[in-house]
Amino acid sequence: MAKRAVAAAGRGSGPILCCGAVTEAPLGEADAESLAGVLGALADPVRLxxxxxxxxxxxxxxxxxxxxxxxxxxxxxxHTKVLAEAGLIAGEKRGRWVWWRVVPSRLEAVRQALGG
Amino acid sequence: MAKRAVAAAGRGSGPILCCGAVTEAPLGEADAESLAGVLGALADPVRLxxxxxxxxxxxxxxxxxxxxxxxxxxxxxxHTKVLAEAGLIAGEKRGRWVWWRVVPSRLEAVRQALGG
DNA sequence: CTTATAGATTGACAATATTCGATTTATCCG
DNA sequence: CGGATAAATCGAATATTGTCAATCTATAAG
Incomplete structure (x- = not known):
């Protein structure tokens, strides 16, 4: 075993909103919290x-x-931990190093939630 | 005069990023600050x-x-002030009331910046 | 086994953000 | 004018967040 997934838990999986987008109907409190969580992960210059x-x-x-x-x-x-917990990047530990990749589908989900 | 624009100033106008999207090339510090500002305005459950x-x-x-x-x-x-300063909503004062509308182009600009 | 290195965790601190009561400003109505 | 109402501002309490030094854990190399 030379590989290991990293920090894939948290609020990282599953859909961001139960249905629709911000522009379509008033958001429920749970959906609002969910989306705010992911957007909060993005709302930092260093993380961006x-x-x-x-x-x-x-x-x-x-x-x-x-x-x-x-x-x-x-x-x-x-910062990598925050982005990973939001599901926006995924890391894999190989030896002493952790290699990060974006999760394009998650970013796409954010755009969708924003009315894409 | 029965109408008046409200809180249209701030960082609300102009493009969010100078060029491209987060997914295309490393963001400069200024672009990162700019986008983080707008995302920060969105990253709150009440404001969403x-x-x-x-x-x-x-x-x-x-x-x-x-x-x-x-x-x-x-x-x-x-909260209306924060969203308005981010350019995401625009208010118009009519009599004692302020009427708010979304600025669809601004939301679209956010999606673009996110790689739309 | 010992040493070196990559990354995570902990603890502390400063800076920001959210919220609300109290007050102020602006507008309408009688 | 004077009373009522919508919204902005101010001030303060509280919570959250970004940052780093110090420390700990895990892996690799000698």
């Missing part, structure tokens, strides 16, 4: 840059994020 | 429900939001 770096490179190691983002290692770890 | 109510009704008076959202008047006022 992190996500865009991962999206631009197929696969990115955590260790390659400290440089471009100019944040400490614990901070990077915190 | 507020937005969905306005979107579902062409035009909604602030006074008609207190009931469904079950928040105090100052809280509603605060």
């Amino acid at each position: 840059r992190l996500l865009s770096i991962v999206a631009s490179n197929e696969e990115v190691c955590s260790c390659d994020l400290e440089g471009p983002l100019r944040k400490s290692q614990p901070t990077i770890s915190h | 429900r507020l937005l969905s109510i306005v979107a579902s009704n062409e035009e909604v008076c602030s006074c008609d939001l207190e009931g469904p959202l079950r928040k105090s008047q100052p809280t509603i006022s605060h």
